[in-house]
Amino acid sequence: MVTLNHYLIVSGMLFAIGLTGVIARRSILVIYMCLELMLSAANLTLVAFSRFHLVDGLPDYNAQALVFFTITVAAAEVAVGLAIIVALFRAKHSVDVEAAGKLKG
Amino acid sequence: MSTLSLEVFLGALALVLLLVETFVTVPRKLIACAAIGGLLVALVALFFCAKDAVPPGLVEFYKVDSLALFYKGLALVSTIAVLVIALEYAPVINQFVAADPEKTKEAGLGEFFALPLIVCVGLMVMASAVDLITIFVSLELTTVSFYVLVAYMRRSASSLEAGVKYLILGALSTGLLVYGMAWLYGLTGQMTLAGISDKITHWQGSTAPLLFAVALILAGIGFKVAAVPFQIWVPDVYQGAPTPVTAFLSVGSKASGFIVLSRVVTMLLAKDSAIAPQTEQMLLIIAGATILFGNLAAIAQTNFKRLLGYSSISHAGYLLLALACTHTGALGFTPSEIVAFYLATYLPMTFICFLVLAAGRAQGINEDIAFFRGLARTSPVLGFSLTLALASLAGLPLTAGFMGKFFVFFSATLEGNYASLLIAIIGAAAGFYYYFKVILAIHSVPEEKLPAIRLSALSQTLLAILVAAIIVIGVYPDAVRNLLVK
Numbered sequence: 033m034v035t036l037n038h039y040l041i042v043s044g045m046l047f048a049i050g051l052t053g054v055i056a057r058r059s060i061l062v063i064y065m066c067l068e069l070m071l072s073a074a075n076l077t078l079v080a081f082s083r084f085h086l087v088d089g090l091p092d093y094n095a096q097a098l099v100f101f102t103i104t105v106a107a108a109e110v111a112v113g114l115a116i117i118v119a120l121f122r123a124k125h126s127v128d129v130e131a132a133g134k135l136k137g
Numbered sequence: 138m139s140t141l142s143l144e145v146f147l148g149a150l151a152l153v154l155l156l157v158e159t160f161v162t163v164p165r166k167l168i169a170c171a172a173i174g175g176l177l178v179a180l181v182a183l184f185f186c187a188k189d190a191v192p193p194g195l196v197e198f199y200k201v202d203s204l205a206l207f208y209k210g211l212a213l214v215s216t217i218a219v220l221v222i223a224l225e226y227a228p229v230i231n232q233f234v235a236a237d238p239e240k241t242k243e244a245g246l247g248e249f250f251a252l253p254l255i256v257c258v259g260l261m262v263m264a265s266a267v268d269l270i271t272i273f274v275s276l277e278l279t280t281v282s283f284y285v286l287v288a289y290m291r292r293s294a295s296s297l298e299a300g301v302k303y304l305i306l307g308a309l310s311t312g313l314l315v316y317g318m319a320w321l322y323g324l325t326g327q328m329t330l331a332g333i334s335d336k337i338t339h340w341q342g343s344t345a346p347l348l349f350a351v352a353l354i355l356a357g358i359g360f361k362v363a364a365v366p367f368q369i370w371v372p373d374v375y376q377g378a379p380t381p382v383t384a385f386l387s388v389g390s391k392a393s394g395f396i397v398l399s400r401v402v403t404m405l406l407a408k409d410s411a412i413a414p415q416t417e418q419m420l421l422i423i424a425g426a427t428i429l430f431g432n433l434a435a436i437a438q439t440n441f442k443r444l445l446g447y448s449s450i451s452h453a454g455y456l457l458l459a460l461a462c463t464h465t466g467a468l469g470f471t472p473s474e475i476v477a478f479y480l481a482t483y484l485p486m487t488f489i490c491f492l493v494l495a496a497g498r499a500q501g502i503n504e505d506i507a508f509f510r511g512l513a514r515t516s517p518v519l520g521f522s523l524t525l526a527l528a529s530l531a532g533l534p535l536t537a538g539f540m541g542k543f544f545v546f547f548s549a550t551l552e553g554n555y556a557s558l559l560i561a562i563i564g565a566a567a568g569f570y571y572y573f574k575v576i577l578a579i580h581s582v583p584e585e586k587l588p589a590i591r592l593s594a595l596s597q598t599l600l601a602i603l604v605a606a607i608i609v610i611g612v613y614p615d616a617v618r619n620l621l622v623k
Contacts (some may be wrong), residue, residue: 047312050312051312060301067312070309070312070313073316075315075319081323094270094328098319101270101273102273102315105311112285113304120297120298120300123292123294132301135295135299135302135373
């Protein structure tokens with residue numbers, strides 16, 4: 033029997049992997065993928081909580097509404113984000129974090 | 138009239154302007170003027186908007202109290218100011234967007250004038266958001282628009298770099314925020330702040346998971362308001378972004394972060410809340426660290442824009458200190474109202490600094506403090522305004538900044554948060570040092586004669602209004618209070 037805890041452990045692991053990737057990886061594209069992983073972890077958490085929180089015998093759809101918004105926002109973020117990363121690549125011919133390390137102080 | 142119609146109007150106006158920009162060849166300045174006109178209409182209409190006039194189906198998600206109306210006004214005023222500064226800054230945008238700036242004088246300006254309207258819609262909705270979904274969507278509307286605006290000068294290495302940094306850290310904060318919201322929802326089974334507040338006051342069992350969710354949400358919003366330890370993006374992004382966008386980030390984005398934070402923190406610190414003491418501790422520690430970091434790191438700066446970035450961090454610290462109080466009224470203000478008042482004083486002084494910076498940059502004066510030496514001689518009016526703005530940022534009596542700091546310090550005293558108060562006083566003292574360093578440069582004798590900075594009539598009007606606002610609020614703070622507590 034798969035319980036709520038199983039879902040929460042999986043989503044927690046996804047979130048941790050994403051966060052570690054953002055901190056540890058050097059390529060901006062991989063960092064961006066890890067960020068998407070974090071959003072997916074949040075979505076999985078929301079759906080799991082919604083499924084196990086029954087209102088009148090049905091899952092609570094409030095949380096699932098937020099999932100749809102998260103997916104949409106993530107799509108918008110990717111569209112804008114990739115455009116910026118492409119512009120960076122054109123200027124520096126690299127998507128390594130080193131390419132964006134001039135401003136300091 | 139409902140304020141929602143204003144937001145729909147401004148959103149529609151932004152889309153129309155984007156279409157006009159694409160399909161009709163009009164002078165780009167007209168687009169900016171149309172946007173400013175629309176915002177002015179909305180600002181006037183805001184005074185006729187009744188409190189609590191919300192369409193029936195939206196009551197759970199959207200609240201129009203006096204605080205929401207005040208923040209909507211702040212959003213409108215700051216967007217107008219940003220557009221005026223953007224007009225002043227237009228040559229620089231053109232230089233770094235167009236492939237051949239000499240031939241296409243107006244390339245890339247249209248979107249730059251239309252996008253702030255979309256940000257403004259996000260800020261205005263955020264002022265009313267009382268539900269996790271509404272908060273999330275409006276926050277993201279502004280953040281995604283800001284990604285575009287920060288990286289707008291795509292042929293400028295520093296603007297691109299600022300854009301990438303803002304993108305990565307902004308997306309990270311979104312991830313933390315949504316994950317925190319998911320947990321908060323899971324623990325309470327509620328999506329509205331009112332429902333969550335109700336559950337928290339009758340909390341049974343361990344508070345650890347609740348604190349985990351709250352910490353994630355505070356981290357997510359902490360990014361937007363530039364609180365330590367989530368402030369790392371601020372100096373770089375402030376320095377690299379186009380100056381009007383920096384001004385917008387520093388005032389608009391901060392204000393909207395703080396209205397959300399006000400609503401969340403008021404809920405968490407409510408009487409009988411199960412996690413009030415821990416939340417207060419968390420806020421006080423973050424506030425102290427933010428004040429210390431912002432002020433001490435600012436001392437060594439030589440770039441004026443970067444200095445303002447650190448100054449913006451330190452002001453976020455004072456605002457957090459005000460929020461960490463639970464009293465119900467110091468001198469007739471609740472903590473949320475003190476934050477709103479402080480932001481209203483912060484608006485004119487910050488915009489003056491960025492207006493001078495933008496106009497100077499467009500006329501070939503660099504952003505280093507050294508380049509502002511002798512400004513008071515070459516452009517006496519600008520020199521005076523900038524001196525006033527910096528004195529106000531430092532908190533000199535009889536300026537707006539003093540009143541803001543006074544209320545924050547007073548409410549911290551009332552609460553007995555003496556340790557934080559001490560840190561705040563140290564921070565304010567450091568502030569005097571680095572702000573007056575710039576003032577000294579403005580009034581010193583330059584080694585070589587600088588060209589005078591000229592302003593357009595529109596910018597001169599804006600400057601006059603901002604200077605008047607600093608003096609009026611400093612002498613007669615009730616002017617803002619009457620708007621806030623109506």
